[in-house]
Amino acid sequence: MEDILSAKARAKVNLHLQVLNKRSDNFHNLLTIMCEIELYDLLKLKSFKRGSEKFGISVDIDSGEYSHHLQGLPCEENLIVRGVKNLFRDYPEPLDMRFSLIKNIPSGAGLGGGSSDAACAINLAAKAIGISDYNRLHEAATATGSDVPFFLKGGLCIAKGRGEILKRIEVSHRFFVVMVNNGIHISTAEAYRKLNRNFDEIPEDEITQKEKELISTLEKVESWKDIFINDFEGPVFALYPELKTLKEKFYDNGAFFSLMSGSGSTVYGLFYRREDALLSMEKLKREGNRCFFAEMIAT
Structure with missing residues (x-):
């Protein structure tokens, strides 16, 4: 069958x-x-x-x-x-x-x-x-x-x-995503080791409060750049500064938000309009980057 x-x-x-x-x-x-x-x-x-x-x-x-x-x-x-x-x-x-x-x-x-x-x-x-x-x-x-x-x-x-x-979480947004992945392999285990987190317990009410703040921020798109972070960017960008440069290029190309995803090495930019996303992707491609385009599925 x-x-x-x-x-x-x-x-x-x-x-x-x-x-x-x-x-x-x-x-x-x-x-x-x-x-x-x-x-x-x-x-x-x-x-x-x-x-x-x-x-x-x-x-x-x-x-x-x-x-x-x-x-x-x-x-x-x-x-x-x-x-x-x-x-x-x-x-x-x-x-x-x-x-x-x-x-x-x-x-x-x-x-x-x-x-x-x-x-x-x-x-x-x-x-x-x-x-x-x-x-x-x-x-x-x-x-x-x-x-x-x-x-x-x-x-x-x-x-x-x-x-x-x-x-x-249901949100009303539907944005356009351009991703760049140039084949840099990031070891997830090594990325965690670089963060060097300890065993200290974090109070549950502190985590709950932070969670509420993040959920509230989801509807304030203009605040994403200032509030949303990726802890892995510090150690990974130190090893591969070209990834930090990619993030900066997304902002130069009109993205309203840019971040590295997971422990890397994909860096992405979010755009309000499909046309702007595709234009940014073409610019990045001309510079030799391997790019992907997609829509967010947030509903």
Whole structure:
């Protein structure tokens, strides 16, 4: 049976990203705002079979500009495989599933491509088997990666904890995003080490107050530049000053807001008008940058 189910696995940008402190489990507590954008991989569940001799998941990398990023990746390290295995950890019978992926989101770029693929696979596998319990999907997503739960909800969310405590927020904005990723690889683990956060507990009421302030700011677009930050910009820009220059160029080109997404290395600019976004992208392309264009999905 071919193409049982398919779905878009959308990318995200971080509008705000604070790393609060280190946890006893060696993860970090975050306070972040993430928003889906209309740049996506396409994931298909090609076939599945119940009652197999053993549990099996395979992923065929069909095509896409960044399919080469996954070539040679061991199956057990693929987040799609890990996500589906987490979903069926206690399933009573072996299953065999075959996925295919068209990879359009660059890997290791701060855009959440691998996490989105995993969330999409969890959703498709659950639909195929008839699992509708969101808590079960969320548990599998949390076990797979810190950003994966966000992609189950989608839209625009503020996230706490490792990223698994989510609140979806409806806003009236729909902006245009230009992203630049020139292939600089940023080690997320190294970026966290550079921040050197300690284990000091931050009072919950302090986090709650900051969360309220961030939510309030979402409707005050003119304040984003002054209030929204990404803690990773400091250490990453120190290593790669050309990324800081890109951020400055976005403002020179008319963006009302610019930030690095995740731990990098994608830097993006937001524009009110499509025409201005496309004009900025053409300027950046002429300077030799690898650019992407998308719309924000904030509703």
